[in-house]
Amino acid sequence: xxxxxxxxxxxxxxxxxxxxxxxxxxxxxxxxxxxxxxxxxxxxxxxxxxxxxxxxxxxxxxxxxxxxxxxxxxxxxxxxxxxxxxxxxxxxxxxxxxxxxxxxxxxxxxxxxxxxxxxxxxxxxxxxxxxxxxxxxxxxxxxxxxxxxxxxxxxxxxxxxxxxxxxxxxxxxxxxxxxxxxxxxxxxxxxxxxxxxxxxxxxxxxxxxxxxxxxxxxxxxxxxxxxxxxxxxxxxxxxxxxxxxxxxxxxxxxxxxxxxxxxxxxxxxxxxxxxxxxxxxxxxxxxxxxxxxxxxxxxxxxxxxxxxxxxxxxxxxxxxxxxxxxxxxxxxxxxxxxxxxxxxxxxxxxxxxxxxxxxxxxxxxxxxxxxxxxxxxxxxxxxxxxxxxxxxxxxxxxxxxxxxxxxxxxxxxxxxxxxxxxxxxxxxxxxxxxxxxxxx
Amino acid sequence: xxxxxxxxxxxxxxxxxxxxxxxxxxxxxxxxxxxxxxxxxxxxxxxxxxxxxxxxxxxxxxxxxxxxxxxxxxxxxxxxxxxxxxxxxxxxxxxxxxxxxxxxxxxxxxxxxxxxxxxxxxxxxxxxxxxxxxxxxxxxxxxxxxxxxxxxxxxxxxxxxxxxxxxxxxxxxx
Numbered sequence: 001x002x003x004x005x006x007x008x009x010x011x012x013x014x015x016x017x018x019x020x021x022x023x024x025x026x027x028x029x030x031x032x033x034x035x036x037x038x039x040x041x042x043x044x045x046x047x048x049x050x051x052x053x054x055x056x057x058x059x060x061x062x063x064x065x066x067x068x069x070x071x072x073x074x075x076x077x078x079x080x081x082x083x084x085x086x087x088x089x090x091x092x093x094x095x096x097x098x099x100x101x102x103x104x105x106x107x108x109x110x111x112x113x114x115x116x117x118x119x120x121x122x123x124x125x126x127x128x129x130x131x132x133x134x135x136x137x138x139x140x141x142x143x144x145x146x147x148x149x150x151x152x153x154x155x156x157x158x159x160x161x162x163x164x165x166x167x168x169x170x171x172x173x174x175x176x177x178x179x180x181x182x183x184x185x186x187x188x189x190x191x192x193x194x195x196x197x198x199x200x201x202x203x204x205x206x207x208x209x210x211x212x213x214x215x216x217x218x219x220x221x222x223x224x225x226x227x228x229x230x231x232x233x234x235x236x237x238x239x240x241x242x243x244x245x246x247x248x249x250x251x252x253x254x255x256x257x258x259x260x261x262x263x264x265x266x267x268x269x270x271x272x273x274x275x276x277x278x279x280x281x282x283x284x285x286x287x288x289x290x291x292x293x294x295x296x297x298x299x300x301x302x303x304x305x306x307x308x309x310x311x312x313x314x315x316x317x318x319x320x321x322x323x324x325x326x327x328x329x330x331x332x333x334x335x336x337x338x339x340x341x342x343x344x345x346x347x348x349x350x351x352x353x354x355x356x357x358x359x360x361x362x363x364x365x366x367x368x369x370x371x372x373x374x375x376x377x378x379x380x381x382x383x384x385x386x387x388x389x390x391x392x393x394x395x396x397x398x399x400x401x402x403x404x405x406x407x408x409x410x411x412x413x414x415x416x417x418x419x420x421x422x423x424x425x426x427x428x429x430x431x432x433x434x435x436x437x438x439x440x
Numbered sequence: 441x442x443x444x445x446x447x448x449x450x451x452x453x454x455x456x457x458x459x460x461x462x463x464x465x466x467x468x469x470x471x472x473x474x475x476x477x478x479x480x481x482x483x484x485x486x487x488x489x490x491x492x493x494x495x496x497x498x499x500x501x502x503x504x505x506x507x508x509x510x511x512x513x514x515x516x517x518x519x520x521x522x523x524x525x526x527x528x529x530x531x532x533x534x535x536x537x538x539x540x541x542x543x544x545x546x547x548x549x550x551x552x553x554x555x556x557x558x559x560x561x562x563x564x565x566x567x568x569x570x571x572x573x574x575x576x577x578x579x580x581x582x583x584x585x586x587x588x589x590x591x592x593x594x595x596x597x598x599x600x601x602x603x604x605x606x607x608x609x610x611x612x613x614x
Contacts, residue, residue, distance in 0.1 A: 102493045102603065194506030195492050201608035224527040231518070311518065335604065359510050360518070365488075365610035367522055370530035373608040 018431035024396035032332035032383035045070030051302040056191035087122040087145035154183035188345035205326035212303030214255025230313025242417030251299025251429030253422030264289035267308035267319035283408035465539035486511040530611035553586040574607035
C-alpha cells in the first residue's frame with residue numbers, strides 16, 4: 001500500500017510510489033490530485049519533448065498553429081524561408097497574447113495592446129514611439145518572443161523547454177521503429193486529414209496515456225459492441241494475442257494486437273502496401289505483417305492508434321490512423337486533440353474512406369471513442385474519493401516475463417498483447433521526473 | 441433583406457416543416473431512435489464540421505476537411521444498432537436530452553419539393569447524477585423533401601458554436 005502524505009510529505013510519497021511501480025502497483029489517487037498535477041507542471045512537462053504540431057498542419061510560409069507545452073501557450077509558425085519556429089505566445093512588452101486564433105497565416109504578429117510587432121520567427125521588428133519613448137535604451141534584438149527549442153521526426157514537431165534535455169532522437173530511443181508504422185505509410189509519409197477534433201473532459205491525461213500505451217485488455221469489454229456487431233476484426237477468444245513493446249527507461253510503449261486470420265497489411269490498398277514494403281525495413285515489414293492493431297504512446301502525452309474498421313461485419317475493412325494529444329488543464333481535467341493521419345501519397349478515395357472510418361470510430365462522436373471517455377471520466381471521479389487515498393491498483397500482468405527472442409523490433413518486447421509491462425515502464429519514467437531524478 | 445413575394449414559402453408549408461422538425465426532435469428526446477431513422481431519407485447526408493477559432497478575415501472557420509459527424513443512412517443505422525445493444529457504455533444509463541429548435545426560416549431551393557430549413561438549436565444533455573449538463577448551441581441547415589403526404593430529412597448540416605467542445609463525448613444525435 002502506498003501511503004499518501006500530504007504537502008511536505010509528497011517527496012517521500014513519490015519515492016514510495018516509484019518503488020511500488022517496480023513491484024506492480026500504482027496509486028489510484030495519482031489520477032486526480034492537485035499536488036501531483038502541480039508537480040507534473042513543474043517537473044515533467046518543462047523537461048520532456050512535448051508534441052506541438054504535424055508539419056502538414058503548417059505547409060506554407062506564414063502558416064501557424066497555437067498549442068501548449070504544460071500551461072504555456074506556444075505559437076508554431078513556418079517563416080518565409082520555410083523554417084519552423086516555436087515561441088511563447090506572449091508579447092515581451094506587457095504580456096498580451098499575440099495570436100488569439102488556433103491557426104492562420106501571418107508573416108508578422110502585431111500586439112493589440114501597444115503594437116509591438118514581431119516576425120513570425122519571433123524577432124522583434126517594430127516598436128511604436130521607439131525614438132520618442134525609449135530614447136535609444138531599447139535594443140530590439142533583446143526583446144524577441146521567448147523562443148522554444150524544437151526538433152522533428154517524420155513530420156512530427158516537438159518542443160522542449162529544457163536546454164539540458166537530450167536530442168529528440170535520443171529521447172525517442174528507438175521508438176521510431178514503431179512510430180514509422182504510422183508515419184511512413186508510403187514514400188511521401190503521412191499528413192493530417194484536417195484540423196483536429198478538440199474537446200474538454202473531466203479525465204486525467206494519464207488515463208489516456210496509459211490506455212494508448214497498449215491497453216489491449218479493455219477492448220473486448222469497453223468496446224464490446226464492436227466485437228458483437230462485427231465492426232472490429234478481432235474475436236474475444238484470440239484477442240489476447242500479440243506483443244507489448246516498450247523502450248525501457250524512456251516511458252514509450254506500444255501494444256501490437258495480432259489476429260490469426262487477419263491478412264498481412266489488411267485494410268490498405270494494394271499499391272500503398274507495395275510502397276510500404278519499399279519504404280520500411282525488413283524488420284518493420286515483418287512486424288507490420290503480423291499487426292492488426294498498433295496502439296502506442298510517446299512519453300508523456302502523445303498517442304497513436306492504427307486499427308481496421310469495417311462496416312460489413314466480418315470483413316477486413318479499412319485501416320485508419322489517429323494521433324492524439326492529451327493537454328492537462330487541471331487535476332483530472334484535460335483537453336483532447338485528435339487528428340486523423342493519412343498516407344500523403346495514397347489515393348483521395350482511400351484517404352476519404354480512412355477518414356470516414358476515423359469519424360465513425362475515433363472522432364469525438366466515434367463509436368469507440370464515446371465509450372472510452374465515459375469510462376475515463378468515472379475513473380477520474382473515483383480517484384478523488386477519500387477512501388481511495390491510500391489504494392493502489394495492480395500492475396502485475398507480465399511481471400518478470402522474458403523478452404520474446406524471435407521478435408525483430410527493438411525495446412523490451414513481451415507476450416501477450418494483454419500486458420501491464422508497458423505501463424510499469426510508463427509510470428516508472430513518470431515517477432523519475434516527479435522525483436526529480438532524470439539525468440539531463 | 442426581405443424575401444420577395446415570388447420566393448416566399450406559403451405559411452402552411454412553413455408550419456408543416458417546422459412541425460416536422462419538432463416531431464423529429466421529439467423522437468430523439470424520447471429515445472425512439474428507430475422512429476427517428478424513419479424521418480431520414482435513404483440518401484441523407486448528415487454532417488457536422490469541426491469549427492476552428494480563426495481571425496475574422498480567414499477564408500474559413502468551419503474546416504473543409506474535418507467532420508465530427510459525416511454520416512449516411514447506413515452509418516446512422518450502425519449508431520442506432522449500437523445503442524440497441526446492452527453495452528453502448530457511453531449511453532448507459534442513457535443521456536437525457538432536450539432539443540430546443542427555434543428561429544426556423546424556410547426557403548425554396550432549386551429542386552422542386554425540397555426546402556431549406558435554417559434553425560437555431562440548443563441541446564441540453566444531462567447524464568447520471570452529474571449536476572453539470574453538456575450544453576450545445578448550434579446552427580442547422582436542413583434540406584426537407586416532400587415525401588407523399590409528409591416530409592423527409594434529405595440533408596442535415598449543423599455547426600456547433602464552440603470550437604473547444606465542452607463535452608467528454610458526442611454520443612447523442614444533433
